[in-house]
Amino acid sequence: MSTFTRRELLRLSGVTLASGLVLAACGKQAGVVDDNAITILGQSPVTTPLTDAEVTDAVLLRTAASLEYNAIETYATALDLGVFTGDLRKVAEIAKRFSADHSEHADAVNSLAVKLGAKEYRCGNTRISESYILPALKLITADDNPNQAMDTVALAHAVENLAAQTYQGVVALLTDPMLRADAIRIGQQEARHAAILAQILNPGLKNIGPTSDAKTGKPNIAAVPSAFGSLANIQLSIGKPKPDGTRTTLILETPSLNSLVYDFVACKA
Amino acid sequence: MLSPSDIKLLAFAQTLELTTRDIYAAAVSRRSLSDDESALLEQFHAHHVAYQQALNGLLSKNATNKRDDAIYASFSAKLSEAQNIWIALLEIENIMIASHTKAIETIESAKAAALVASIITVEARHAAILASQTTTNISTALDNNTSALVAS
Numbered sequence: 001m002s003t004f005t006r007r008e009l010l011r012l013s014g015v016t017l018a019s020g021l022v023l024a025a026c027g028k029q030a031g032v033v034d035d036n037a038i039t040i041l042g043q044s045p046v047t048t049p050l051t052d053a054e055v056t057d058a059v060l061l062r063t064a065a066s067l068e069y070n071a072i073e074t075y076a077t078a079l080d081l082g083v084f085t086g087d088l089r090k091v092a093e094i095a096k097r098f099s100a101d102h103s104e105h106a107d108a109v110n111s112l113a114v115k116l117g118a119k120e121y122r123c124g125n126t127r128i129s130e131s132y133i134l135p136a137l138k139l140i141t142a143d144d145n146p147n148q149a150m151d152t153v154a155l156a157h158a159v160e161n162l163a164a165q166t167y168q169g170v171v172a173l174l175t176d177p178m179l180r181a182d183a184i185r186i187g188q189q190e191a192r193h194a195a196i197l198a199q200i201l202n203p204g205l206k207n208i209g210p211t212s213d214a215k216t217g218k219p220n221i222a223a224v225p226s227a228f229g230s231l232a233n234i235q236l237s238i239g240k241p242k243p244d245g246t247r248t249t250l251i252l253e254t255p256s257l258n259s260l261v262y263d264f265v266a267c268k269a
Numbered sequence: 270m271l272s273p274s275d276i277k278l279l280a281f282a283q284t285l286e287l288t289t290r291d292i293y294a295a296a297v298s299r300r301s302l303s304d305d306e307s308a309l310l311e312q313f314h315a316h317h318v319a320y321q322q323a324l325n326g327l328l329s330k331n332a333t334n335k336r337d338d339a340i341y342a343s344f345s346a347k348l349s350e351a352q353n354i355w356i357a358l359l360e361i362e363n364i365m366i367a368s369h370t371k372a373i374e375t376i377e378s379a380k381a382a383a384l385v386a387s388i389i390t391v392e393a394r395h396a397a398i399l400a401s402q403t404t405t406n407i408s409t410a411l412d413n414n415t416s417a418l419v420a421s
Contacts, residue, residue, distance in 0.1 A: 097407055168390050171373070172383035181374040184386045188366055188393035192411050195397040205305040208398055209312045223398055227316040228323075229390035 053262045057179055058118035060170045061109045062261040064183065066125035067163050068106035073124050074133060074159050075099035081141065083149035091153060091200060098156070098193050102163075105186045112182060123267035127259035132236075132252045133159070139239035139248055150201060151238040157197040157221065158236040158252055164190035166254045168229045191229070198223040215245055275381055276331045278372045279324055281420035282385060285368055286321035288336040289361050292344045293317060296358060301351035306402075310358070313395050320388050327381060340418075359399040363415040365392050371417035 075095045078084070084092040110120035124133075133155070140151045167187025171180045199208070202221045211220045218237070219225070234252040241247050271279065293314035297307055325332040347357035369385050369392070376382045400410035 094407060097411070101411070164390055168383075168386045171386040172379050174379075177376060177382065178374055180376075180379075180382050180386070181370050184373060184389050185370050187386070188370070188389050188413075189411060191390040191393040192397040195394040196401070196407070196410060199398070199401065205309050208309055224312070224316075224391060224394045227319045227391060229387040 051262075051264050053257075053260075053264075055173070055257070055260060056116075056118075056263075057174050057176055058113050058116040059260050059262050060173055061113040061116070061179070061183075062118060062121040062263075062265075063125065063255050063259075064166060064170065064186075065106050065109045065113065065121045066123065066261045067128065067166055067255070068102045068109065069122065069124040070128050070133060071102040071156075071159050071163055072099055072106070073129070074156055075102070077137060078152045078156060081148065081152060083152055085149075088149050088153075091149075094196065094200075095156065098160070101189060101193070105189070108182070108186060112179060118263060119266075121261050121265075121267065125255060125259060125261065126268065128162070128255065132162075132250060136236060136238060136250055139250075142240060144240045145238075146240065147238070153197055153200055154221070154236060154238055157194055157201060158234050158250075160190050160194035160197060161234050162252050162254060163187070164194055164229070165231050165234070169231050169254055195223040271327070271331070271381065272377050275376055275378050276328060277420050278376055279328055279381060279385075280331060280333045281418075282369055282372055283321050283324040283328065283333050284335060284337050285340075285365060285418065286317050286324060286388075287334070288340050289365055290314060290317040290321060291336050291341055292348070292361055293358070295345055296348050296354055299348065299351065299354060302354070309398075313358075316391060316395070323384060323388075327384060355399050355402040359396055359403065359409075360415060362392050362396040362399060363413045364418060365389075366396065366413055367415050367417040368419070371419060 075098060078095055079092060084095070106122070110122065114120055136155045136158075139145065140148055140155060145151065164187050167183045167190060170183050171187075174180045174183060198221050202211075202223075207220065208223045210222050210225050212218060213220055218235075231254070236250045236252060237247045238250070239248045293310055296302075297310045297314060302310065344357055344361055347353050347360075366389055369389050373382050373385055373389075376385065396413070397410040403409065
């Protein structure tokens with residue numbers, strides 16, 4: 001036997017009918033064209049979804065190639081400055097050899113990227129250039145900088161360390177062991193470049209290992225600064241000395257997610 | 270957890286580092302070296318001690334504590350002539366770089382490969398510096414013409 005009374009049944013049917021009307025009013029009605037008559041507050045711009053940016057082996061190789069072009073461009077600029085004169089004439093020869101090595105490295109890593117189905121990348125890494133190299137060159141070429149030649153060597157040394165660290169760092173990220181070996185085969189030569197340039201900047205057997213500046217306490221440039229290859233940021237002190245003897249220090253870091261050369265990145269014309 | 274293949278490769282790398290450590294120890298004991306030269310070689314020796322220790326830590330109970338006596342004997346003979354010290358040490362560093370790089374081609378663990386890579390980049394610096402003590406020819410410092418030693 002039902003427990004509903006006649007009054008309760010009437011009330012229940014009334015509630016059901018009202019709910020249906022409300023839901024129907026909220027929904028889109030068939031055959032009715034939206035005239036955008038409903039006002040909104042503020043602007044609602046059209047959004048463009050971000051391109052998928054996957055860090056693949058090919059992306060890491062293209063990024064390595066971009067750093068090779070950063071190095072090539074750095075040496076080209078260094079030679080164009082014409083600062084390697086007198087005792088530093090041998091540095092010009094070293095710069096030419098190192099630049100040739102970087103061209104070979106760029107060909108090698110681009111070839112590996114192409115084998116993976118990616119496009120080769122034949123220009124410098126824009127972010128590395130804009131964040132580090134161009135500001136450094138601005139300081140180096142300032143009229144009041146008395147150390148243009150050695151500061152140029154210091155920039156090359158920093159770029160070589162950056163390249164060596166990048167190759168060392170990608171070993172842990174590449175998925176193919178053969179590519180890891182290819183990367184470190186190039187990276188070890190960048191480390192040799194850095195060691196040779198360090199000895200130009202801070203020569204002598206006593207300065208091969210880590211030492212620090214007696215005045216500032218900052219670490220001096222060293223050919224072999226640590227037992228294991230570091231992945232820490234690289235400090236580059238250049239430009240006109242300040243009254244306290246210190247100079248502007250730029251901090252260089254290996255390419256990260258915002259500076260990798262993804263598949264959709266193309267060289268700027 | 271290392272695979273059996275990785276254990277074999279890393280144990281061989283440790284054997285090579287133990288051998289190089291002892292070769293440096295033999296070189297440092299030579300009286301023909303200046304104080305600065307001895308200090309430099311002691312520093313490089315300490316690095317190879319650190320490398321074999323790092324590999325020892327990675328290998329744990331699978332670690333080896335034996336150098337390769339044949340390689341050691343071969344280089345000890347080269348070190349007997351004072352003028353050969355730098356060239357012999359350059360050669361062993363280049364062999365280390367070639368051998369470790371060859372190992373990375375097949376090491377499965379990315380973590381282990383990264384450790385070996387961090388050793389290679391500093392051994393390359395050692396090689397460049399050792400070369401600069403023997404010649405001004407930049408190619409000697411940059412090029413590695415040695416062959417890799419592989420685990421049997």
